Structures are given as structure tokens and as C-alpha cells.
Amino acid sequence: MHIRPDIKIIGFDADDTLWASEPYYRALEQVFCDLVQDIMPPEISSRELYKTELGNMPLYGYGAKAYTLSIIETALRISNNKLPETSIQTILEAGKNLADSPLELLDNVEAVLKNLSLRYKLIVATKGDLLDQERKLKKSKLESYFHHIEIMSDKQTGDYQKLFQHLDIKAEEFLIIGNSLKSDVLPVLELGGYAIHIPYHTTWLHEKMDACNLPQERFIKVESITQILQDCPWIF
């Protein structure tokens, strides 16, 4: 017998769930690879950058500023401090453009939020840079559908535990909707919550993972956000 779940809060991941983000990061990576192409081919410089990013993650976290700093650091390192300084300036400017990139909502997001917000308390649960995310939410004009935005410094199990404590709810009263198995789906399932996975066409290497043996009674995967309203058995 199925027990009807009592979901009280639905958390939406933001980047690449509500709006496009990854393509803008990949475009900045391309700027960097082009600037250092005389030193090494793009597949190598890109790997060097990823190495720097991973190393800096505990200190810098996620977001446009962290990414810009890691690019500058990598450019200096692989050029042995010989890169033209105008290149550093180019990186700084491209990093500012990333932070202020246009906001491109994913298809049908607003219609689904409108529907769900009538019956559930919705929040944005995202990691990344506070200011980046607040700016995107403002540009998205979706603010009114959400009770508030929760910026998490990371999205591991412990971070979600803190979130539930802060929201004064139990894990089984929480449903996460997001594009990342690693950051959205798995930690919430592990704690006993519900999760909907909406894959996005591009996934950052850091978020890539395979998953199997997910609890089918608390997890579904959909191809598009509208499918949630049709296919999700826990949303009433």
C-alpha cells in the first residue's frame, strides 16, 4: 500500500533547471582557451582550468567570481606569468559579462510554477554566488512564485539537513526538482525526501555522475518540466 506523501515545500534548483546557465560558463571557458591557444591546445588548457577550479572550490565555492579568479590563476600558471596583461583584462571583462549574462528562462517554467504555487510553498534551493542568483531571480521575474531563495554554499547531504532544520520540516515533507543527480537528487533521496530529475542538455563535468538503484517510490525522471504536472504521483 502506498502512503500518500505529505509534501510541504518544493525546492527548485535554479541554474539549468529554471534558466540556462551552463552555456554561459562554457562560453567563458572558450574565451580562456582562445587566449592561451598559443601555449596549449584547448582540450589541455580546459583540463588545467578544471584542475584549478576543483582545487579552489573549498575556498571559492561556485559562481562567476570564483570562476573568473580560477581562470586568471590558470592563465598565469600555464603561461608561466608570461601572458599579455591585456589578456587578464579580457578575462576580467568576460567574467563581468558572465555575472551579468542575459536571463533565458527554460521552456514552460513559468506555467508550471504558477500551477504549483497555488498548492505548495515553493522555494529556490541553489548553490552558487548569492548576488549572482538573486540577480538572476530578479531578471527571471519569477520572484513572486517563491516564498524565498535559499542559497546553499554546497548541496551535499549535510547542507540539505541544515536547510530542513532552517525550514522546520522533515526530509519526507520536501521535494527537490533539479537537473543534477549529484547535487539535487541524490542527497535529498538519501535523507528520505522526494526528487524529480530534469536532465539539461549540457552538464558541467563536476556534476556528472551515474546513478542506479534509486528508490522508485520517491524518485522520478522527466524529460521536461511540464511532465511533472502529468506524471508525478506525489503532486496533487
Added chain:
Amino acid sequence: MHIRPDIKIIGFDADDTLWASEPYYRALEQVFCDLVQDIMPPEISSRELYKTELGNMPLYGYGAKAYTLSIIETALRISNNKLPETSIQTILEAGKNLADSPLELLDNVEAVLKNLSLRYKLIVATKGDLLDQERKLKKSKLESYFHHIEIMSDKQTGDYQKLFQHLDIKAEEFLIIGNSLKSDVLPVLELGGYAIHIPYHTTWLHEKMDACNLPQERFIKVESITQILQDCPWIF
């Protein structure tokens, strides 16, 4: 006749209220001024840096990453892209040290939190970089006294309004304790809340301001945090 206020939540500012912060920023500024001292004297380079910081604030916000990026930008600009690239590397490294600087609690902070946490719900209400502040809170070992940490992208009236909405309280149920008249005291008083000002010996130029005509029934200034327990008429 005085109405006894019904304070439900006490918000503590973090930097330079719970722990020292400004001195570490000033030390990084000194690193920058030293690196460019052949180009211009420190009082001028320092002013140039402040100009960059102000210009970048809407995009970058506050915190160690924002400050590091503004220093690199200023160094490139005032040197006309002629600064040795090892200097950029020095700035990056000093910026990382800033982000991970040691945590020096201000005097008697823990005793006061211990006392207040028995009777009030305490939160940290701070602007700045999410990861910076979470790291500092962890290092401070004060986490258990606080219900949670609220990182605000800015501390203007509108940001506090959002905070109150999120906390589901009225302004008059909130007391802020902080070192900045501009960011802590004035916006909360304007909304009808209570405020305690504890000046710190160093104040960032951006936070400096004079204030007069503050509502005496909702505002006090103390010289040290322990004075709160003795002199604050709204804490019972």
C-alpha cells in the same frame, strides 16, 4: 508609558561585531599599495581601489573574492597593463589568505551569546560572501548559539524587509546588534525595529556615516558587547 517590546529574534551582524574582519581587508589593501608604490603613492592608489570597489559593488557585492577581483582590475588599470604578472599572482595568493584568514573573536562575545541564546532565537544577519561567512562561523565555534545564518546580498531597508518576511516576523519583533550605523542600525530603525550599535575601532570608508535624531526608545549605543546585558532596556 513605555510598552514592553516583544522581541522575538535577535540578529547579530558578523564582521567586526562577532569577530575581527576589517583589519584583514586593510592588510590586503596594504599589499596592493606596496605592489604599485612605484606608480603612485599609497593614498592615491588606495583611492583608486575604492573607486573600483564602488563601481563593482552592484555586480560583485561584498567579500574576499569581490575585493581580490577589484584589486587586480585596479592594478592593471593604474599600471596601464604594465604591472609584472608576478604581482597579479601575489594579489591572488594574498586574496586567498584573506578568504581563509584566522578567526579572532571579539572580547566576551561567547559569554553574551550564551546568555542571550537561553531566552531568544538568535540569528547571524550578515552581508558578504556566503562561503566566507559560513567558514568564519564554523571557525568561530559559535554555530550552536544561532538558529541559522542569513546572508544578505546587501543590508538596505528592502533587504531587511525580505528578511522579516522570510522569518515571518514584524519589524518591531526584531533587534539588530552590529557595528555599522549604515548597514545594521539605520535600516532596521527605519522599518520600526530595535537596534544596538557597538562601534568597532576601524570602519570601512563605505560604512562611515553620521547619524542624529535616532529614536531613543528603540536605539542604544554601547561601548562593548557585555554592556548589552547590563544596559539594554528591551532585553529581559
